[in-house]
Amino acid sequence: MDALIIENIELFKVPPRWLFLKIVTKGGIIGWGEPVVEGRADTVAACVQELSQHLIGRKADSIEDIWQTLYRGGFYRGGSILMSALAGIDQALWDIKGKSLGVPVHELLGGAVREKMKMYCWIGGDSPDVVIEQAQAKVNEGYKAVKMNATGALEWIDSIKKIKSVAKNIQLLREEFGDNIDIGLDFHGRVHKGMVKPLIDELAPYRPMFIEEPILSENDEALDHIYSYSPIPIAMGERMFSRWDFKNILHKGVVDIIQPDLSHAGGISEVRRIASMAEAYDIALAPHCPLGPISLASALHVDFTCINAFIQESSLGIHYNQGYDLLDYLENPEIFDLKDGYVSLLNAPGLGVEINEDELKIAQKIGHQWRNPIWRNADGSFAEW
Incomplete structure (x- = not known):
C-alpha cells in the first residue's frame, strides 16, 4: 500500500556523539534508527x-530485500561505515513495520522468550579512589552488574x-560487594598478545563476569591460545560488522x-542472524551498546527473542555522555x-521509543565533533585507546 512507500529521510547529528535517522513514509509513519560510528558520524551520514x-x-x-540490496548492491561490501549506515536504516524500517x-518489533521476530532483560552499565574503573563510589x-540505582575498563594504556610488553x-x-x-554484583572487564583492544596471559593470572582470582576484547579483532587467531588458557569467559565482537x-x-x-553492536553490525536483521549462529555453537549473546536510546531499544528487541542473550549493556551515565544522556531525547x-537489575519487555508498537523532535532539533544546532583520544606511551609511541 502507498502509505508504506518511503518518502523522506532526515539525519540529526546530536551530542554527545550520536547520529539519528528519521525515515518517513507517504502515510506519515515515522521510523527511527541510529546509524553511527563513534568519531565518524559525518562519514556514516554521507553513506x-x-x-x-x-x-x-x-x-x-x-x-529483507532492502537489506540485501544495500549490502550486495555495491561491489565492495562490509566494513564499519557501510554496515553502520545499513544498521540505522534497518532499525528504522523495523520501527515502521511494527508501527x-x-x-x-520482538513480536515480528517470533515473539519474546523472556519477560525482562538483565542490564549492566559502566563505571569508570580508571581510579581506585572512585571505583567503589x-x-x-549504580547498585543504588538497581543494577546488579557493572563493567569497567580493565587497563589504561599498555606497552606491547x-x-x-x-x-x-x-x-x-x-x-x-570484591572486598566491598562480595559476589553480590557481577563485574565485566573491558580490555578494549588495548592489550597486545604477550600481555593477555599475565593479566588473566592477576584477574582470575576476582572472578570477573567476562573479559571483553582481550585482543583486537584483527588478531583473532591469538584467541586460539588465549581461550584455552583463560578460566574467565571471553567476550568479543563490538568491532565485527557482519555474520561473515x-x-x-x-x-x-x-x-x-x-x-x-546493533548500530554497527547491520542492524536488527543481521544481529538476529548472528545470534542464531552463536546459539548453534552454544555461545552467549550480550549486545554492545555504548550509544543512544534507539540503538538500545533495537538491542533489547533482539535480546527478548534470543534464548542465548544473557545481559545487555546500557550507556546511561557513561563518561562519554557529558551534558546529554540516554534519556534526554525521549518522550517516554x-x-x-x-527494576531489580532488569528492564521489562517493550510492548509499544515498533521499537517503542518516542523521540522528542523539538529537543533533537535544538541539539542538532550544537552537534558534535567527538573523536576518541590519541594515547602515547612514555617513549612517545602510539598506544591503543
Missing part, C-alpha cells in the same frame, strides 16, 4: 545519503608493576560471549526503567 537512492520510493516493509501493524551509585596494578579495582569491588566477520571465531569456538524515558 546513508548515498544509500537513500535505494530507499526513496521503496515500500518500507520490504526489510504499521501495531505490534512491537561509582559502583555503589609492560612492567610487572603495571600488570599487578590492573587487578586493584576489581579487588576493591563472526563466522571464524564461532566455528573455532574461541569465545564464550559475542557482542555485536520510563521504557528503560530498571
